[in-house]
Amino acid sequence: MRVLINAIQRTGNPSVIGLDPRPELLPSILLEGAQTPRDVADAYFAFNTAVIDALYDIIPAVKPQIAMYEALGIAGIETFIKTNEYAQSRGLYVLADIKRGDIGSTAASYASHLCGTPQIEGMPRFDVWHEDAVTVNPYLGSDGIAPFVTAAVATNKDIFVLAKTSNPSSSELQDLVIDGSIPHETVAEHVAGLLEEWGESTRDKETGYSHVGAVVGATHPVEGTKLRKLMPHTFFLVPGYGAQGGTGADLAGLFDSNGLGALVNSSRGIIGAWKKAAEIPEFATREDALAFVARSARKAALAMKDDISQAIAQ
Numbered sequence: 001m002r003v004l005i006n007a008i009q010r011t012g013n014p015s016v017i018g019l020d021p022r023p024e025l026l027p028s029i030l031l032e033g034a035q036t037p038r039d040v041a042d043a044y045f046a047f048n049t050a051v052i053d054a055l056y057d058i059i060p061a062v063k064p065q066i067a068m069y070e071a072l073g074i075a076g077i078e079t080f081i082k083t084n085e086y087a088q089s090r091g092l093y094v095l096a097d098i099k100r101g102d103i104g105s106t107a108a109s110y111a112s113h114l115c116g117t118p119q120i121e122g123m124p125r126f127d128v129w130h131e132d133a134v135t136v137n138p139y140l141g142s143d144g145i146a147p148f149v150t151a152a153v154a155t156n157k158d159i160f161v162l163a164k165t166s167n168p169s170s171s172e173l174q175d176l177v178i179d180g181s182i183p184h185e186t187v188a189e190h191v192a193g194l195l196e197e198w199g200e201s202t203r204d205k206e207t208g209y210s211h212v213g214a215v216v217g218a219t220h221p222v223e224g225t226k227l228r229k230l231m232p233h234t235f236f237l238v239p240g241y242g243a244q245g246g247t248g249a250d251l252a253g254l255f256d257s258n259g260l261g262a263l264v265n266s267s268r269g270i271i272g273a274w275k276k277a278a279e280i281p282e283f284a285t286r287e288d289a290l291a292f293v294a295r296s297a298r299k300a301a302l303a304m305k306d307d308i309s310q311a312i313a314q
């Protein structure tokens with residue numbers, strides 16, 4: 001996590017902005033005349049670059065959610081990759097929300113998100129995705145995770161594994177108490193133990209954090225605080241702040257005693273901030289619309305930064 005931690009310390013801001021474009025989050029002028037998935041994907045790219053340009057100096061990272069891009073097929077995937085590349089060129093850490101998980105042999109192919117195209121004699125590996133970290137699903141157990149850990153270590157990148165997700169029905173599985181566990185342990189708490197184990201050999205001597213992070217939702221602050229104690233070497237990605245109802249007050253227990261250890265995500269709250277403006281002007285041009293999106297996103301991102309600082313200072 002050293003690369004991420006350096007970026008957080010450089011900006012003094014442990015937040016990540018989700019690049020989750022969807023038609024309803026774009027000013028309609030940007031989609032005027034769109035006839036094909038490629039037209040929509042091009043509009044997404046213009047939207048994303050406007051947001052990145054507005055924020056790159058005050059945030060450490062972006063989190064593009066691949067679902068929004070996959071919805072457009074090949075053109076969407078191209079925009080996803082171009083967005084990642086553009087964000088990296090602006091100095092941002094790109095945490096791609098891809099939530100992969102499969103049997104070991106297939107997970108090895110998914111791990112190409114981090115380590116590049118397959119190893120073929122005489123051919124270099126190509127970094128086709130331009131990602132610094134990915135999200136991973138632990139449901140298949142350690143053989144589904146191991147290829148990602150190997151790829152992360154080899155490339156000095158990171159993974160964030162789902163532990164306690166922000167959605168309301170996460171309780172259906174993640175809060176189940178494991179029969180016979182002493183003291184009583186939920187599935188999420190058991191995953192916490194596995195994450196410490198999976199990351200152990202990858203810990204950074206200086207920061208103490210491993211290459212294996214955890215996804216812990218801001219919407220479950222009590223459980224999140226418990227998980228923080230169970231995972232002292234595991235950095236948290238914290239979604240659920242803002243649009244899902246998580247607040248600054250919910251974040252306090254998710255950071256470590258140095259005010260580090262968590263990266264708080266907001267997607268709709270930042271890229272859709274322009275829709276919440278007291279007055280939305282009629283946009284004469286696409287450039288006007290993008291400038292308004294950018295100004296609103298910056299204002300919202302700065303407010304989020306202040307809110308998190310107050311939570312850490314508590």
Ligand SMILES: O=c1ccn([C@@H]2O[C@H](COP(=O)(O)O)[C@@H](O)[C@H]2O)c(=O)[nH]1
Binds near residue numbers: 166215241244
């Ligand atoms: O537990 C989880 C894991 C991932 N997410 C993702 O984060 C963003 C949240 O978007 P908002 O607009 O800020 O609600 C989105 O990409 C989710 O897929 C999550 O919310 N919770």
